[in-house]
Amino acid sequence: MRTIRRILGFLVVAAALMLAVAWFADRPGEVSVVWQGWRIDTSFGVLVFGAALLALVAIALARLWQSLVSGPRRFLRWRRDRRRRQGYAALTSGLVAVAAGDPREARRHARRADVLLDEPPLTMLLAAQTAQLLGDEDEAKRHFRRMLDNPETAFLGLRGLITQALKSGDTIEALMLARRARDLRPRTAWVQTTLLDLETRIGDWPAAQETLRQATKHAALPPAQASRHAAAIALERARRAVLENRPEEALAQAELAWKSDPDHAAVAPFLAERYLADGRARAALRIVEQAWARGPQPELADLHARARGCGDALSRVKAAERLAALAPAHPESHLVLARAAQAARLWGEARRHLAAAIAAGGGAATAGIARRMAEIEEAEKGDQAAARGWLERAAQAPEDAGWICGACGTAHARWQAICGQCGAFDRISWTARARVAALPAATATASAPPPQDGPKTT
Numbered sequence: 001m002r003t004i005r006r007i008l009g010f011l012v013v014a015a016a017l018m019l020a021v022a023w024f025a026d027r028p029g030e031v032s033v034v035w036q037g038w039r040i041d042t043s044f045g046v047l048v049f050g051a052a053l054l055a056l057v058a059i060a061l062a063r064l065w066q067s068l069v070s071g072p073r074r075f076l077r078w079r080r081d082r083r084r085r086q087g088y089a090a091l092t093s094g095l096v097a098v099a100a101g102d103p104r105e106a107r108r109h110a111r112r113a114d115v116l117l118d119e120p121p122l123t124m125l126l127a128a129q130t131a132q133l134l135g136d137e138d139e140a141k142r143h144f145r146r147m148l149d150n151p152e153t154a155f156l157g158l159r160g161l162i163t164q165a166l167k168s169g170d171t172i173e174a175l176m177l178a179r180r181a182r183d184l185r186p187r188t189a190w191v192q193t194t195l196l197d198l199e200t201r202i203g204d205w206p207a208a209q210e211t212l213r214q215a216t217k218h219a220a221l222p223p224a225q226a227s228r229h230a231a232a233i234a235l236e237r238a239r240r241a242v243l244e245n246r247p248e249e250a251l252a253q254a255e256l257a258w259k260s261d262p263d264h265a266a267v268a269p270f271l272a273e274r275y276l277a278d279g280r281a282r283a284a285l286r287i288v289e290q291a292w293a294r295g296p297q298p299e300l301a302d303l304h305a306r307a308r309g310c311g312d313a314l315s316r317v318k319a320a321e322r323l324a325a326l327a328p329a330h331p332e333s334h335l336v337l338a339r340a341a342q343a344a345r346l347w348g349e350a351r352r353h354l355a356a357a358i359a360a361g362g363g364a365a366t367a368g369i370a371r372r373m374a375e376i377e378e379a380e381k382g383d384q385a386a387a388r389g390w391l392e393r394a395a396q397a398p399e400d401a402g403w404i405c406g407a408c409g410t411a412h413a414r415w416q417a418i419c420g421q422c423g424a425f426d427r428i429s430w431t432a433r434a435r436v437a438a439l440p441a442a443t444a445t446a447s448a449p450p451p452q453d454g455p456k457t458t
């Protein structure tokens with residue numbers, strides 16, 4: 001394309017020249033120049049071409065002069081560009097070597113990049129990562145610390161130092177660094193989640209609450225998870241307030257927990273308990289009934305009886321019926337009826353509801369149900385053999401639902417935000433579980449009890 005254009009250009013210029021020559025040839029004329037005793041006689045055309053030639057020579061000379069003057073500068077610039085290109089290539093190769101886990105190659109490129117590029121911020125990260133790859137954490141720390149001096153690299157340096165502190169288990173150091181990182185970039189998701197993790201780990205619940213508020217504002221967490229954590233943190237604050245005898249704060253935090261996530265199983269029993277302690281039975285009843293409809297659990301049944309002010313066993317049966325009606329198909333609803341009936345010595349009723357609980361739970365009697373059957377056999381008929389049979393069965397049966405850590409599978413007597421076994425935050429939830437000791441943690445909470453034959457109810 002360019003060649004064609006050039007040829008066309010040449011043709012146009014040549015045609016114009018030929019036309020001009022012809023034009024001047026058709027119109028001859030004399031020109032005489034006399035200057036300082038010199039006399040030049042020529043035609044007008046020759047004079048015009050002579051002048052044009054002179055102008056071209058002058059332009060060519062000017063160009064030559066310009067290139068002579070600017071030549072060294074251009075050469076220097078070209079060399080600097082080449083160095084920078086090579087430097088960036090070394091930097092890239094070094095980062096690739098780090099990613100590929102090749103420390104020798106990474107170190108070679110890091111040194112080369114350092115020599116070629118006069119930009120320490122860029123090469124420090126590579127140097128630090130190379131040192132880490134070589135297992136030299138002290139050297140890496142030195143590089144990360146140097147990065148803190150430069151505003152462009154301070155955040156990356158902090159990230160490296162935080163990772164190091166977390167790896168060495170230095171929670172306080174990690175927390176300090178993470179707070180600095182948040183001051184630099186408050187919107188970064190990993191800063192928010194790391195900070196939340198550290199603050200919950202040391203039990204600084206007010207700080208964790210604020211961090212979670214920020215993280216939620218910047219959408220650093222999925223909304224459902226954020227609400228669940230908000231409830232867990234408020235609940236821990238409420239628990240501490242109870243221990244330190246600040247009932248008003250405890251109630252306020254418990255209400256906040258309920259508002260944050262009413263499905264968090266630990267919230268409703270706690271809040272209902274606070275309302276009862278405050279003499280507000282109706283409020284407690286409202287919470288218990290709403291929570292039962294969402295997800296029944298035994299603790300709520302006891303609170304329900306207290307909120308209704310049940311004195312004798314028969315009034316408890318009545319209360320249990322009202323509660324069970326809120327989630328009629330749930331095994332726990334049958335169990336609350338069975339317990340109330342057993343307490344009222346209504347044996348037939350108790351057996352009927354236990355059988356219904358077994359059926360609603362997928363046909364398998366849990367350990368709790370089997371133990372209750374043993375109690376009934378003994379209390380009603382004094383049938384030791386039948387009771388023993390149920391107790392043997394209880395030993396084999398799936399465990400009842402309980403507070404299970406979703407991270408490590410440990411069962412806890414009561415809910416807490418931090419698992420005492422594995423230290424995970426907000427992983428303990430009210431969960432059905434199977435009696436299989438070696439079940440992997442991840443599936444322990446999700447698996448259903450193994451199928452068993454339903455017990456005979458006679």
Ligand SMILES: [Zn+2]
Nearest residue numbers: 405408419422
């Ligand atoms: Zn755990």
